[in-house]
Amino acid sequence: MxxxxxxxxxxxxxxxxxxxxxxxxxxxxxxxxxxxxxxxxxxxxxxxxxxxxxxxxxxxxxxxxxxxxxxxxxxxxxxxxxxxxxxxxxxxxxxxxxxxxxxxTRCKLKGQWTAADYAEQESSDDEDTAFDIAARHGSQIEAAPILDRVVTISLIKL
Structure with missing residues (x-):
């Protein structure tokens, strides 16, 4: 088919x-x-x-x-x-x-919504995390903290 x-x-x-x-x-x-x-x-x-x-x-x-x-x-x-x-x-x-x-091509990252390292952010079970508060207020949540961590770890491994 x-x-x-x-x-x-x-x-x-x-x-x-x-x-x-x-x-x-x-x-x-x-x-x-x-x-x-x-x-x-x-x-x-x-x-x-x-x-x-x-x-x-x-x-x-x-x-x-x-x-x-x-x-x-x-x-x-x-x-x-x-x-x-x-x-x-x-x-x-x-x-x-x-x-x-x-x-x-060019890749431009938007600014982070928080300065905290992604690995150190509180569990999403807690409803008062920076992510949850920003989402409730209608902010568009960016992946910049995750990408920043990936870049930082990649540079350390180099």
Whole structure:
């Protein structure tokens, strides 16, 4: 059952659901299909105009077939849209991809919600911990204390 219409899984195409249109881009997630993740990743415009469409602000649009005609026509070109990759995933190639990926992305941690070390925080059985108090007041709880501890331990081991 899982392999029925398998050729559709690798189509680079718009996925259309009434007012919403998003692109399926298998070249960005090739590993999920057991294929070699290529890098650098081929650029592909997902259309700024497409993301500007807001159903709340454009309530007058009710004929989505006409509104999304270009995307429907693109979907109908199924045979021309298949992502071609016949190289199987290997751990070696994936490690090389991760090295490339970490060099072209940035990670910014948000500030900690507490200065206490994560390992020294009270048990969550106690309902008056800094975490619980912040959560009750509607604060978004960050993982920074955990990540800070991981980084600190990693640096000590180096």
């Amino acid at each position: 899982c392999s029925i219409d398998e050729d559709i899984y690798l189509m680079r195409c718009p996925l259309i659901c009434f007012y919403a249109v998003e692109y399926h881009l298998p070249h960005r997630v090739a590993r999920q299909f057991g294929l070699r993740q290529e890098f650098p990743v081929e650029p592909f415009s997902t259309s700024i105009e497409l993301h500007k469409f807001d159903r709340q602000r454009q309530k007058k649009v009710t004929d989505f077939e006409t509104h999304h005609r270009d995307y429907i026509d693109e979907w109908n070109q199924q045979g021309d849209l298949n992502y071609e990759n016949d190289q199987a995933h290997t751990n070696y190639n994936f490690r090389r991809y991760l090295i490339w990926y970490s060099g072209v």
